[in-house]
Amino acid sequence: MGKFYQYIDGYLQVELTGYGMERFLNLCMNKEFTLWEIVKGDDVYRFYISLKDFRELKPLLKKTETKIHILKKCGLPFFFYTYRKQKCFVLGMLLCLGFVYYMSLFIWDIHVSGSAYYTEDEIISYIKQAYIAPGTKIKDINSMELEEQLMEHFDEIAWISCEIKGTQLRITLTETIITNQVLVSNQPSDLVAAKDCDIVSVITRNGTPITKVNETVKKGDILISGTIHIYDDNNEVLETVYIPADGDVFGRVVYQYDDSFDMQYYEKQYSKKKRRTVLLKLWNKYYKLWNPKISYEHYDISKESYMEKLGKTFFLPFSLDIIEYKEYAPVRKEYTRQEALAKAKKRLDAKLDEFRQIGVEILENNVKIEVGNQICSASGTIVVKEKVGVPKNLQIVEEKPDE
Amino acid sequence: MSDYDSYKQNFIQKMQLPQDVFEGATMISLVGRHEVTVENYKALLDYSDTQIRLQGKRDVICILGDHLEIYYFTNADMKIVGNIDTISYV
Numbered sequence: 009m010g011k012f013y014q015y016i017d018g019y020l021q022v023e024l025t026g027y028g029m030e031r032f033l034n035l036c037m038n039k040e041f042t043l044w045e046i047v048k049g050d051d052v053y054r055f056y057i058s059l060k061d062f063r064e065l066k067p068l069l070k071k072t073e074t075k076i077h078i079l080k081k082c083g084l085p086f087f088f089y090t091y092r093k094q095k096c097f098v099l100g101m102l103l104c105l106g107f108v109y110y111m112s113l114f115i116w117d118i119h120v121s122g123s124a125y126y127t128e129d130e131i132i133s134y135i136k137q138a139y140i141a142p143g144t145k146i147k148d149i150n151s152m153e154l155e156e157q158l159m160e161h162f163d164e165i166a167w168i169s170c171e172i173k174g175t176q177l178r179i180t181l182t183e184t185i186i187t188n189q190v191l192v193s194n195q196p197s198d199l200v201a202a203k204d205c206d207i208v209s210v211i212t213r214n215g216t217p218i219t220k221v222n223e224t225v226k227k228g229d230i231l232i233s234g235t236i237h238i239y240d241d242n243n244e245v246l247e248t249v250y251i252p253a254d255g256d257v258f259g260r261v262v263y264q265y266d267d268s269f270d271m272q273y274y275e276k277q278y279s280k281k282k283r284r285t286v287l288l289k290l291w292n293k294y295y296k297l298w299n300p301k302i303s304y305e306h307y308d309i310s311k312e313s314y315m316e317k318l319g320k321t322f323f324l325p326f327s328l329d330i331i332e333y334k335e336y337a338p339v340r341k342e343y344t345r346q347e348a349l350a351k352a353k354k355r356l357d358a359k360l361d362e363f364r365q366i367g368v369e370i371l372e373n374n375v376k377i378e379v380g381n382q383i384c385s386a387s388g389t390i391v392v393k394e395k396v397g398v399p400k401n402l403q404i405v406e407e408k409p410d411e
Numbered sequence: 412m413s414d415y416d417s418y419k420q421n422f423i424q425k426m427q428l429p430q431d432v433f434e435g436a437t438m439i440s441l442v443g444r445h446e447v448t449v450e451n452y453k454a455l456l457d458y459s460d461t462q463i464r465l466q467g468k469r470d471v472i473c474i475l476g477d478h479l480e481i482y483y484f485t486n487a488d489m490k491i492v493g494n495i496d497t498i499s500y501v
């Protein structure tokens with residue numbers, strides 16, 4: 009670190025000649041000047057001295073009848089002195105520093121992490137539109153306010169933190185776990201079937217179970233009733249109570265699965281021909297530096313961005329995008345029997361995965377895959393076990409007492 | 412040596428006080444053969460690449476060797492590098 013400060017302050021290598029050189033050194037020592045790398049030559053001393061101390065040497069030189077010659081000048085003051093005439097250079101350097109500093113006062117990028125239910129784009133576009141457009145001054149941003157606003161707008165956010173790092177606004181959030189919505193209401197209600205199904209199991213928590221296991225129900229049939237009759241000793245209804253029915257009813261539901269695709273398809277065969285252009289992004293506007301003539305019949309467009317940020321967090325308000333146009337020729341191809349089977353199987357597995365993800369148990373899979381000349385089709389039924397009860401509010405009919 | 416001086420030195424030795432602080436004695440620390448640091452000296456008397464003479468409070472310290480060079484030089488201490496042969500009090 010000492011060397012660094014020496015460089016900032018500036019220092020010199022000098023040569024001392026004359027009569028009382030040792031006396032001169034002792035006087036320097038007494039005046040608390042710092043000398044270093046003192047070398048004795050033939051009747052000369054060579055040493056380094058800081059610029060500040062050098063300016064005060066004159067009386068000492070006179071007293072000891074010695075003379076001093078400067079051999080080398082090092083350090084920042086001399087550097088600036090050398091370039092004092094190149095005004096544009098210095099001005100450019102200062103402007104560049106100023107520009108970098110000025111640009112660091114704004115937000116140039118918004119980064120969202122931890123979202124699953126909401127997409128990142130959804131959150132970012134809301135922030136951009138409602139609160140912060142890129143290019144907002146950092147000091148105008150109130151993280152607390154933004155957090156509150158986001159929490160209010162997006163219901164499923166459980167915890168959120170907004171922080172500003174460099175020129176990037178980082179939003180970290182945690183969402184609430186989305187469960188099968190259980191409507192707990194105090195309204196008297198029945199539990200009715202959401203789908204046509206065979207009942208597999210009934211667990212009643214509240215209400216009168218109407219269905220039995222293995223019974224076939226239609227959509228809308230009451231599974232657990234919210235009406236409870238209280239009987240007296242003579243088996244006559246003494247009182248009727250209406251409550252919100254609650255329970256878990258699982259049913260065996262049959263889904264029809266139909267899927268087909270053409271045996272013929274097109275594949276892209278890229279030729280080696282390609283064209284490029286550079287897109288300059290300044291703030292939020294794009295400028296095409298040149299417009300290449302694309303004479304290809306079929307082509308792909310790909311984009312790659314450069315110079316978006318300095319380091320990890322310093323996002324710049326400009327970037328270069330290289331756009332590439334790649335020519336290809338569409339080639340007509342046909343699936344082989346194996347390929348078609350594999351593809352159909354893959355699609356079916358994706359569908360089954362969808363079921364599994366929402367917590368549905370798959371009981372039977374009766375899908376048959378047929379490979380024809382033109383079309384490969386898969387059709388059949390998938391039998392699953394799932395929760396079928398949904399609450400439906402009770403229409404209470406006031407019974408008129410018999411006359 | 413005056414009576415006062417001998418009394419003072421006696422006292423410092425008996426009390427095991429550090430001599431460099433109370434008497435202004437010169438401290439010489441030698442690191443290997445190539446580096447010596449001298450503290451509490453008064454003046455530089457002579458300097459060449461084979462001999463450096465320093466004025467202490469009472470004695471003159473003479474460092475002999477070759478390729479001697481004063482690495483740095485301040486009011487409080489000085490560091491000498493080079494091949495050191497002898498350190499003697501004159």
